[in-house]
Amino acid sequence: MLQLDSVAKQETILRRLKASGYKLTPQRREIIRVLSEAYEPQNAQQVHERVAERFPGMGMDTVYRNLRLLAALGVVSQINLLSKRGDLFKLGGDHHHHFVCLGCDKIVCLDGCPLDNDSFSGADENGFTIVSHSFQIYGYCAECSKSHAATPAAPALTLELAPTPVPRSEPGKKAGSI
Ligand SMILES: [Zn+2]
Ligand SMILES: [Zn+2]
Ligand SMILES: [Zn+2]
Numbered sequence: 058m059l060q061l062d063s064v065a066k067q068e069t070i071l072r073r074l075k076a077s078g079y080k081l082t083p084q085r086r087e088i089i090r091v092l093s094e095a096y097e098p099q100n101a102q103q104v105h106e107r108v109a110e111r112f113p114g115m116g117m118d119t120v121y122r123n124l125r126l127l128a129a130l131g132v133v134s135q136i137n138l139l140s141k142r143g144d145l146f147k148l149g150g151d152h153h154h155h156f157v158c159l160g161c162d163k164i165v166c167l168d169g170c171p172l173d174n175d176s177f178s179g180a181d182e183n184g185f186t187i188v189s190h191s192f193q194i195y196g197y198c199a200e201c202s203k204s205h206a207a208t209p210a211a212p213a214l215t216l217e218l219a220p221t222p223v224p225r226s227e228p229g230k231k232a233g234s235i
Contacts, residue, residue, distance in 0.1 A: 088108055093148050098164060100143045
């Protein structure tokens with residue numbers, strides 16, 4: 058079942074690449090195969106490790122360039138985590154976006170897309186042809202929300218920026234009274 062699914066996905070993507078005028082090199086096929094067999098989104102380094110098993114001469118930069126191309130064509134989702142792990146890549150399927158947890162890098166697929174290409178009205182006037190778009194929604198997952206709420210907002214920064222404490226006059230008191 059999984060095998061069939063993965064093969065069908067690969068075929069769809071290879072067809073789209075070809076239709077866009079890109080060559081189906083063995084290296085590109087291998088990157089797509091690796092992504093189709095991954096259970097979760099992979100960063101470029103993880104993809105490179107797997108691809109290098111069959112193509113030892115293939116450098117990290119080539120892998121990354123191809124991943125970016127696939128993302129630009131919209132056949133691969135590039136998910137920016139805003140963390141040290143770097144961008145993650147996963148095979149597309151239907152176009153959709155992701156919720157990304159800023160606390161633990163958890164990724165949740167969101168249904169569909171709130172935008173269509175007509176949403177970007179400035180593109181035509183600038184002579185820009187839209188191929189795809191990509192964005193993430195950032196926030197905190199249920200678990201991280203709990204710990205996030207329990208942590209006071211950036212206390213160190215507040216202390217650093219605050220001038221020496223000035224006694225605050227209370228609303229009921231008149232100015233000047235002690
Ligand atoms: Zn989280
Ligand atoms: Zn997804
Ligand atoms: Zn979208």
